[in-house]
Amino acid sequence: MKGRYEVCLAGEGGQGLALAGLVLAEAVVYGGKNVVTTQSVGAGQRGGISQTSIIISDGEIDYPKVLAADLFLALTQNAFDRYRSDVARDGLIIVDSSCVEAKEAEGLDIIPIPLREITLKALGEATATNLLALGVITELTRAVSRTAIRDAVKRNLPPKSLGLNKKALEKGFEVGRAIRAERRAKPV
Numbered sequence: 183m184k185g186r187y188e189v190c191l192a193g194e195g196g197q198g199l200a201l202a203g204l205v206l207a208e209a210v211v212y213g214g215k216n217v218v219t220t221q222s223v224g225a226g227q228r229g230g231i232s233q234t235s236i237i238i239s240d241g242e243i244d245y246p247k248v249l250a251a252d253l254f255l256a257l258t259q260n261a262f263d264r265y266r267s268d269v270a271r272d273g274l275i276i277v278d279s280s281c282v283e284a285k286e287a288e289g290l291d292i293i294p295i296p297l298r299e300i301t302l303k304a305l306g307e308a309t310a311t312n313l314l315a316l317g318v319i320t321e322l323t324r325a326v327s328r329t330a331i332r333d334a335v336k337r338n339l340p341p342k343s344l345g346l347n348k349k350a351l352e353k354g355f356e357v358g359r360a361i362r363a364e365r366r367a368k369p370v
Contacts (some may be wrong), residue, residue: 183281184321184346185239185240185241186237186238186239186243186324187237187238187239187252187253187325188235188236188237188238188248188249188250188251188253188270189203189206189235189236189237189238189248189251189252189253189254189266189319190233190234190235190248190251190253190254190255190268190269191203191206191233191234191235191236191255191257191315192231192232192233192234192254192255192256192257192258192261192262192264192265193231193232193255193256193257193258193261193278193288194231194232194257194258194260194261195223195231195232196232197232197257197258197311197312198310198311198312198313199221199232199233199234199257199308199312199314200221200232200234201222201338201339202222202234202313202315202316203219203221203234203235203236203370204219205313205316205334205335205338205339206219206234206236206316206319206325206326206331206334207219208334208337208338209320209330209331209333209334210238210325210326210330210331211331212326212327212329212334213233213326213327213330215238215239215240216238216239216240216241216242217236217237217238217239217243218236218237218243218246219234219235219236219237220234220235220246220247221233221234221235221361231258231260231261231264232261233261233264233265235247235248235251238325239252244342248268249267250268250269250270250271250273251269251270251273252267252270252272252273252274252275252276253274253275253276253319253325254266254268254269254273254274254276254325255259255275255276255277255315255319256275256276256277256278256282256284257278257281257297257298257311257312257315258278258281258282259281259282259283261282262277262282262284262289266284266288266290269290271290272291273290273291274291274293274322274323275290275291275292275293276293276295276315276318276322277292277293277294277295278295278296278297278298279295279296279297279309280296280297280298280299281295281298282294282327293322293361295318295361297311297314297315297318297355298311300314300353300357301314301353304349304350304353305346305349305350305353307346309343309346310343310347310349311345311350312352313335313337313347313348313350313351313354313355314350314353314357315354316331316335316351316354317331317350317352317353317354317355317356317357317358318354318355318357318358318361319352319354319358320354320355320358321354321357321358321359321361322358322361323356323360327353328355332348332349332351333350333353335347335351336348348356
């Protein structure tokens with residue numbers, strides 16, 4: 183990871199992206215790095231575009247906004263369409279292919295993953311798609327350790343939903359490892 187790493191998580195209100203950003207930010211702090219996180223939610227809290235930015239740095243963070251996202255997660259088509267242009271030329275885009283149709287673009291690395299479908303199949307409900315996505319992000323970027331993200335989940339989720347969310351996170355690790363292995367195996 184370079185000195186400053188910018189993350190944008192986007193979807194719609196109610197998908198838990200503010201919580202996911204908080205969990206990721208706390209895990210970054212556990213790892214000894216500096217972090218700033220900001221959120222914005224569209225007009226309606228549920229259904230409007232929701233976006234969370236996380237800036238990770240080894241040094242001081244002098245500007246708290248994403249300039250060019252190194253990692254962009256899109257859980258809805260509207261979010262993808264709105265924030266895709268904010269991704270760095272060599273950035274990584276993860277889209278929930280259950281909900282987002284992302285056309286390949288020169289210089290952009292797009293990984294379509296049916297996040298919602300995987301969560302639904304693994305857990306019987308899709309409410310923890312945000313945590314499954316964090317597991318995938320952890321494995322693909324190595325921006326934080328699995329231990330740090332697990333600890334942050336334990337500290338930030340209520341006990342009644344902790345079990346489900348921990349399962350979602352672990353499933354995300356599994357999915358991320360499989361994608362990383364598949365990408366290494368592909369000829370260049």
